[in-house]
Amino acid sequence: MRVAIVHYWLVGMRGGEKVLEAICELYPSADIFTHVVVPESISPAIANHRIVTSFIAKLPRAKLWxxxxxxxxxxxxxxIDLRGYDLIISSESGPAKGIIPPAHAVHVCYCHSPMRYIWNMYHDYRSASGLLTRAAMTLFSHYLRNWDQGSSARVDLFVANSHxxxxxxxxxxxxxxxxVFPPVDVDAFEQVTASDVGDYYLMVGELVAYxxxxxxxxxxxxxxxxxxxxxxxxxxxxxxxHARPNVTIMGPQPFAVLRHHYARCLALIxxxxxxxxxxxxxxxxxxxxVIAFGRGGATETVIDxxxxxxxSEQTTxxxxxxxxxxxxxxxxxxxxxxxxxxFSKERFKRQMRRSVERALRENATVASGHQNQNPSGAGARVVHASRFWGG
Structure with a gap:
């Protein structure tokens, strides 16, 4: 059985790529399809797979633009030609699910979010953009929304990363x-005694407006x-x-520094x-x-x-x-x-496997029903879940 994984772009190791790593562990022989890849910015677990890029990678300065x-x-x-693949898993946040799947294949989309810049955060991105970008967004976003909604019909099963x-x-x-919540490498972090906790609060993340x-x-x-x-x-x-002396802006830091400060902060903001x-x-x-704004994913991870x-309000x-x-x-x-x-990786893999198996079973049931209606079985192809897991 051949498996294809479609990921929007591979230019770093953020949350979406950690999900991709775990999916790669479930399917060690899978091929990866993406728009652009920066090989030195991805982990060996991903780089060890065959990676195929779309024509976007051939455009000027594609790795940056x-x-x-x-x-x-x-x-x-x-x-992207996916003929011959039996299972397709798309990892969607930027465009990824809009491939054309073969008729016999099962397409499961792990959705980090419908594209924020054309859906729920469209007006935020547009108002923060310059004049030319704002004009381009106005022109292209309508077309992208129609395509994005239409291409959702090409997915057999959606798996969301949160409620x-x-x-x-x-x-x-x-x-x-x-x-299925994303995987977190919970065992990679340390805990310290109360006497080792510092006198500071901590914020971690990309420093962008939203x-x-x-x-x-x-x-x-x-x-x-x-x-x-x-x-x-x-x-x-x-x-x-803008920061006063009591506020230290450290910029990007290696994991060892991040791990140290996680364990010793009074709380994460x-x-x-x-x-x-x-x-x-x-x-x-x-x-x-964790002291968190009470909307979105934090309401599913932080118990007040x-x-x-x-x-409840984003005010000082x-x-x-x-x-x-x-x-x-x-x-x-x-x-x-x-x-x-x-929220461990093993929990993610177990639940993701369960969802994929269900999609495979449902596809097999539908295919069997068609085959029963067509006893000759001409051209019929049934993919059974057990063949993916050695059953």
Whole structure:
């Protein structure tokens, strides 16, 4: 049985690529199809697979400008030849699910989110763009939405990375989905004793507008409490200029530094609305509570009053009150770590396998029904789940 994995682009190792790694472990012989790849920026677990790029990779400076070629990606996906593959798993956040699957194949889409820049965050991205980009978005987004919704019919089963994303799939594609939380390497983090915990709060993530690092810096500028910010992005220099002496903007850091600060912070601050949000789970795997905006994926990972505190408005006042409340709660590091363990890679692989097996069984049942109606069985091909797992 031949398996193809379609991923939007391979230019770094973020949450989507961690999901891809786990899927690669489930299907060690699978081929990977993507728009563009930067080989030195991906892990050996992914690089060991055969990787095929779309024509986007041949366009000028594609490794840097790949997002500028978004309007061409539907066409590029439809040129990918997947004849001969029996199972296709698309990893969707940028365009990936819009391939043309062979008639006999099963297509499972693991959806991190319907494309944010044309759906739920379209107006945010558009208002933050320059004049030319805004004009281009107005022109192309309508076409991309129609294509994106239409191509959802090419998927046999959607798997969402959270209930939050599942509701978006229902809203924009009118499809139901399984929910399988992304894998987190919960065993990679350390826990320290209470006496080793520092006197600072921590924010981790890409410093872009919707993640609301500006809100956190403003709140700590006002309170005078210590804050460390780890991450790079377009707002890095602006935040450094704006931060007062009690706020340290470290920029991007290696995992060892991140791991150290996770374990020793008073709490992680998570002010944005995310599809799922792996960072809070990493902090909880380190035994530390999370103070998070109470919308999106954080509501599915943070238990208010047990593993952290949720606040309801993205304002400095609401964040300040949440920090004050967190300081009155005696959190149990043991309970927090135990909760984080429920988001492990093994749990992801087990649940993802279950969803794929169901899609294969349903496809086999449909194919068998057609074959019974056509006793000659001409051209019939049934893919049985047991052949993927050695059953």
């Amino acid at each position: 790949y997002k500028k070629y978004l309007p061409l990606m539907p066409l590029a996906l439809e040129q 939050n994303v599942s509701s978006r799939i229902r809203k924009y594609f009118r499809r139901e989905s399984d929910v 993640k609301r690092a500006d809100l956190v810096v403003d709140a700590f500028n006002a309170s005078g409490k210590r804050l460390i910010v780890i991450g790079g992005g377009e707002m890095l220099d602006t935040l450094k200029r 998570f002010p944005g609305e995310e599809d799922f949000g792996i960072v809070p789970v990493e902090a909880m795997a380190s035994g530390r509570p 009053g047990v593993t952290g505190v949720l606040f 006042e609401a964040l300040g009150k949440a920090i004050t409340r967190a300081e009155t709660i005696s959190f149990s590091a043991t309970d927090i770590v135990r909760h984080a363990a429920g």
